[in-house]
Amino acid sequence: MLAYTVKRLVSLCLSLLVASVVIFVVVEVAPGDPASFMLGINAQPDTVAALRTELGLDQSKIQRYFSWVGGMLTGDFGTSYTYRTPVSQMIADRLWVSLPLALYALTLSTLIAFPAGIFAAARRGGPGDLSVMGATQLGVAVPNFWFAMMLVLIFAINLRWFSAGGFPGWDSGFWAGMKALTLPAIALALPQAAILTRVMRSSLLDILGEDFMRTARAKGLSARQALWRHGLRNALIPVLTIIGLQFAFLLAGAIIIEQVFFLPGLGRLIFQAITQRDLIVVESVVMLLVFAVILVNFLVDLAYAAVDPRLRSRT
Amino acid sequence: MSRNLIIGGLLSAVFVTAAVLSFVWTPDSVEAINIANRLKPPNPDSLLGTDHFGRDILSMLMVGARTSIAVALVAVGIGMGIGVPLGLAAAARNGALLDETIMRANDLIFAFPSLVIAILITAVFGPSATNAIIAIGIFNIPVFARITRGAALSLWTREFIMAAQVAGKTRARISVEHILPNVANLLIVQGTIQFSLGILAEAGLSYVGLGAQPPIPSWGRMLADAQTMVSLAPHVALIPGLTIIAMVLGLNLLGDGLRDALDPRLKVVRT
Numbered sequence: 001m002l003a004y005t006v007k008r009l010v011s012l013c014l015s016l017l018v019a020s021v022v023i024f025v026v027v028e029v030a031p032g033d034p035a036s037f038m039l040g041i042n043a044q045p046d047t048v049a050a051l052r053t054e055l056g057l058d059q060s061k062i063q064r065y066f067s068w069v070g071g072m073l074t075g076d077f078g079t080s081y082t083y084r085t086p087v088s089q090m091i092a093d094r095l096w097v098s099l100p101l102a103l104y105a106l107t108l109s110t111l112i113a114f115p116a117g118i119f120a121a122a123r124r125g126g127p128g129d130l131s132v133m134g135a136t137q138l139g140v141a142v143p144n145f146w147f148a149m150m151l152v153l154i155f156a157i158n159l160r161w162f163s164a165g166g167f168p169g170w171d172s173g174f175w176a177g178m179k180a181l182t183l184p185a186i187a188l189a190l191p192q193a194a195i196l197t198r199v200m201r202s203s204l205l206d207i208l209g210e211d212f213m214r215t216a217r218a219k220g221l222s223a224r225q226a227l228w229r230h231g232l233r234n235a236l237i238p239v240l241t242i243i244g245l246q247f248a249f250l251l252a253g254a255i256i257i258e259q260v261f262f263l264p265g266l267g268r269l270i271f272q273a274i275t276q277r278d279l280i281v282v283e284s285v286v287m288l289l290v291f292a293v294i295l296v297n298f299l300v301d302l303a304y305a306a307v308d309p310r311l312r313s314r315t
Numbered sequence: 316m317s318r319n320l321i322i323g324g325l326l327s328a329v330f331v332t333a334a335v336l337s338f339v340w341t342p343d344s345v346e347a348i349n350i351a352n353r354l355k356p357p358n359p360d361s362l363l364g365t366d367h368f369g370r371d372i373l374s375m376l377m378v379g380a381r382t383s384i385a386v387a388l389v390a391v392g393i394g395m396g397i398g399v400p401l402g403l404a405a406a407a408r409n410g411a412l413l414d415e416t417i418m419r420a421n422d423l424i425f426a427f428p429s430l431v432i433a434i435l436i437t438a439v440f441g442p443s444a445t446n447a448i449i450a451i452g453i454f455n456i457p458v459f460a461r462i463t464r465g466a467a468l469s470l471w472t473r474e475f476i477m478a479a480q481v482a483g484k485t486r487a488r489i490s491v492e493h494i495l496p497n498v499a500n501l502l503i504v505q506g507t508i509q510f511s512l513g514i515l516a517e518a519g520l521s522y523v524g525l526g527a528q529p530p531i532p533s534w535g536r537m538l539a540d541a542q543t544m545v546s547l548a549p550h551v552a553l554i555p556g557l558t559i560i561a562m563v564l565g566l567n568l569l570g571d572g573l574r575d576a577l578d579p580r581l582k583v584v585r586t
Contacts, residue, residue: 011419015422015423019423019427026436026439027439140567141511141563141567142556143515143519145522145538146538146555146559146560149541149542149545149552149556150552150553153545153546153552248428249428251428253428253430255434256519256523259523271434271523274434289428293426293428294426297426
């Protein structure tokens, strides 16, 4: 297990390294100089030069890459060009919206998918199964930002149960914050729930065909008892993998939903930073999201290997 | 033929026909602005109503279908054109450095949150349909590479491939002449799935303003425009949304139907 962990850790670091180079290069080739953009078209050349020095833009690209990566390793993400505040502080503030939103959506998606998947698998081929599978077909076809607009139309504009957007901040109370995140979380959870339901169902169906399930039935358990006592636990392994991956993608996928609901999360931050050519913020937020995805992948792999020793010898 | 195949095929055919038809005929001009006629619900003159500029929504959807289909189709083309040769090469050199390099590079692209990178690419190089295609296409490459490699690996152990090797054919020639035709079905099915994901991705990117630019109509931007009007005239949001759902649903059903028709044992990656 140790050798496997070390191997995965090396691969994790390598992925992060390559990712940081790719992100840096993509952002660096972006047309437009941040310093002249910030000062406007009428700025004096020496003012622009002074600002370039202040922002560190006059250093060579390689120097800037290393100071960016080195800074991130010590928790210093640099200073925003536009707001002159530490990027780490800006990211931390926004994470307090994006992280709870992703967790909320993940919880909802799991709460929908587990019963739906178990229900469908237990009634394989019957009308119940067909309806659930039909619903998941629809679920994966719905663009979540459009679903979000429909939720606003129904629950905010017509029924007035929720506000149509914005975030009051956690200072105004936990429930007020959760209420503001409810519609976005539902919109975000829908396609994920559809995918998770399918995974849950097919994973359970695979397990139901196993010998130990027949043994469980043979020793006198009813189909339902066998499913709950032996089937579910074994079917959970692939499902947990998908849940892990979904969390990382929910964090990143929230970008568009945050736009629909005007939520001050990482998504809004990245869009603002892009329009203001605040490259250091763009780089750091993207790197953070990639880091989250790679880290979750790594943890899922380790958890998998801990549960199933056969996987340690592979790859 | 299965029901999936028929329904999916019909739905997809309707959209492709509408898109092609829009080159020669639309019920109304998509550029003519008629403010007096704005936000009209569906009526005999404009079957699906009009938008906030008084433009006919049916005509906009028909022209928008062109954008969606073109973007998704070319993105699938990029994914197949690059991913399939990579997958074939990796399988032909299973376990060698080439295989390792290709598969690790694939894992890396898979690890990136695709939406974030698509946004980064389109933001940095400027929003346009072309950049949306590239952004979506890049993430199709590992999907096709992985599925091709997986299927090709199992073929390499079969007798007819050994026979070809004994006959003195090179690995490259075997890959093209014997492996590729045998993985084609799988690629068609996966291509349909990626096509539908491409339609959704294009809609998302153009919704946030990073896809096709005005005046080219696109489904995503129709929804973005509709957002502020949704309380006044729900149809401007409802109709383009349902159109996207119908198209994606049609393609998914077509993919499932094709899979069942071509080979019931095929396993399709759906992420």
